Amino acid sequence: SGDSGDSGDSGNEIDCEVVSERALTTLDDKCGKCHGAGSSGQAQFDYVTDVYALIANGKVKPGFPLESPLYTRLDSGEMPPANVPSNQRPTEDEVDTLWTWIEECISVQLGCGQGDDFISTDDMLSWMRNDISDTTQISPDEREFIRYFTLTHLYNSGICGEDLEVYRYALFKLINSLSTGNKVVLPVAVDERQTIFRIDLRDYGWDKGLWEDIVDANPFAIEFVKNEAADLKDFTGTDVPFQTADWFVSNGSRPPLYHDILKIPSSRFQLEASFGINVDQNIQTEIKSNDDIVARSGFQNSNVSVNNRLIERHEFPNANNRVYWLSYDFAGNDGCRNLFAEPLAFCEDGGEIIFNLPNGLQAYMLVDGDGNRIDEGPDDIVTDPEQPNQNVINGLSCMGCHAKGMIFQDDEVRAHVYDSFDFNEDEKQAVTNLHPLAGDFKALQELDRKRFTDALEQVGPVVEREEEPTLRVFKAFDLDVDLRRAAAELGVRTEQLASQIGKLGPDLQKLVDGGTVKRQVFTANFAQSVCDLNLGVTEACSGPNGGK
Template sequence: MKTGKYLGPHMHGLCYTVIILTLILLGFGIAEAQEDLAQLAQEAYTILQNNCSVCHGEHGSFSEDLLIEYTSLMTTGTVIPGNPGDSEFYKRLIEDTPEKPRMPLGTPALSVEALGTIRRWIEVGAPNWEVEYNVNFITTDAMFTVIEDHVASLAPFDRPFARYFTLTHLYNAGESPEALRAYQRALSKLVNSLSWRFKVINPTPIDPRETIFYIDLRHYEWHVGNEAWTQIEREYPYQIDFDPETQAGLHAKLTHLRAEMDCEVPFVHVDWFLANASLPPLYHDILGLPETDRELERRLEVNVAGNLQSAPGVNVWRAGFNDSRVSNNNRVVERHTSRYGAYWKSYDFAGSSGVQDILTHPLTFKHDGGEVVFNLPNGLQAYYISDASGNRINEAPIRIVRNLAASDPVVRNGL
């Protein structure tokens, strides 16, 4: 007995075609959905990196309390996949109580869009952002070739002013594209925050994967005075050399670069530079910050005493606080006009009585140290910490000022 109708070979072929197309489209849909989840995870990770990593990153001040690392967030139950309402991490971003203040601490709340991204990421199961990336390994020889070719493209007169920063080692280690871009942005900010030139000029990527960046020392005034790159070379711990017999090719390329660029270290790692050039002593050395605040004020054409005497409300404005949340005691802050914009100067105290009581002695107080924030010619900010005599110091005494938002509350100079 027949139970169906024979469709014929053409109809069977059509059915098979429809089935195959359906499976293909279904596969595309699954792949697209997976790609969307991966993109959402990366967006969530970027938000957390930009807003939380200073305190809760691998080297953050509060990493022991909460570490922004995927496995840690999941295993501690801080994030409950599929349930943002019960996820302590999400609740701390939106709720604000005396016992549990809203995060990020001491900064504006995350935007509605950012909170929405974090919530959606948790709702869909908190997919892992720690994905492996396909890496086309960049050999040392290939990196040298890229730098050599770029140096050769420069006019001979310009070559001694060429220097390079590399992320090649991080790319080869599988760092995410988002992390590499973050390093690139941080490098751009730091080199320009160490510049006495009027124009912001970002390092230029010279390879297709954007792991090698070129700068001209003259763009930042790093070629004059204290010769900033010489200071960097002196501190850099990863200088490389090659055996002329067993590594003849690499040895020849490095020797050639050193001769063309007139330096011992043609390039440094971006991550090392960010970690070290943003703090003393290298921060002071590259910027050429003088030994006293009076010398700095002369350079910036700021006459503190003269402004206070004859130009209050014109070239200087002063305010006082007895609870600044930075100084342990009183704090006085002044804003002076300077050659390049603003010159902010604080006066901080080890006590609050006698001549250190700014309410009783608003003009004749005796301070124990201070901090300076001033504009560079390009508009970015630079920093300076001094003792009571105006001598430059690397970090402020914790008995006078502290960073209450960090588990290590020492206030250090730099970015």
């Protein structure tokens, strides 16, 4: 047995999907009673169909059946035990299928980052050092502005192909959505697998202090003290020259980092002043002279607001490629909260602001009724069905909702006021000036949408998914963590972590035997785990380099 290698194939072509299904069925049928999930026998393990756990605990070595105890014990007849009837023992064909599965198909089944395809921390440090040392790419006086974002841990955890492309796109989009630079600038891949990306802080209007602020907020930041890291730290002038991209996308897309990076002030009035926009003055000018500097649309229903809503457009006085949108949102529809009764003297309870960055992408701000910045919109005013608590989160929720730019919304106020007997001629004229005809308003929205989508096209081709990529990465980052993902984030192989798991805190012991832990639990234990495994220096480490 163990030399046919052709189970489930057609000619010499191995169909790993078929082989894997047959192998797992055999393991479940012939071994699952004692070694399956929740089995009641006195067996030593209960994860015979959990491929990750089999690898992590040394039962299977992908590519090497003869070094896989699961296979050798079945092939020798040692397992199942002698008292098991012959009809409950695996056949020779089934054992051959297990050989093929281990030798050829597990690596295919698990994707990238296995065996020789695993990218070590030493590899990463070496590639970054070689990149920053290449004077044809980076002059010596530019090195201090170079930093890196990495997706390597995702690759090592089996995320590759189109799935990894979503993460790349989310990184490219977010970093340019946090930029005050005049154009879209894409991070540069420095490795063949495109898991490490170089940025120049200056391309995004960032400085070295801002990078350190991001590092300080990052519970996954590690200072490496290996020799390979010395030049990299020396050239860049920082102890942490690279950070993981999925953490950055998940956290840089929402407060407090979103506000800190974009320097969004504490009130909309400060923001408007920085743009040279005087909203009240613009409104009065539009009412008096109809100069087309303000355009409004009011309506009963929208996808976000619980009640009626009004959106308002202003142009930047000194930038013809940027506009400023302000919504007025309400906690009810009665009294002065009723747009259709008070189109000129309403009293809003909050609002959303959308404005173009210099590169054409959009940035966002949420405010309360007094115009003060808030992190989340109250659920009695606005809701986001994508969030578990339904709350609109500034940045993240806005990116999800406005994935294609401005959302077209027809005005209902102008016609209502025009046909009503409740308004005098001056009021009707004021509303007419502020609320353009439907076609004119839509033309403005189309212009603004195109400005955004043109910039978005420079980010790269969007991987077609139902969800906006930033939102998708945010949700994926919050999923439970298994042993392979934990090992990848720590920068070690799955089997290495499995053999050392006893050194880690009690909260992480559930990772063995196919278990998982909540993302929050893993995050809380990460820094100490790095210290316990002597992988690098974090805030949790004691000694001269730790706890900085």
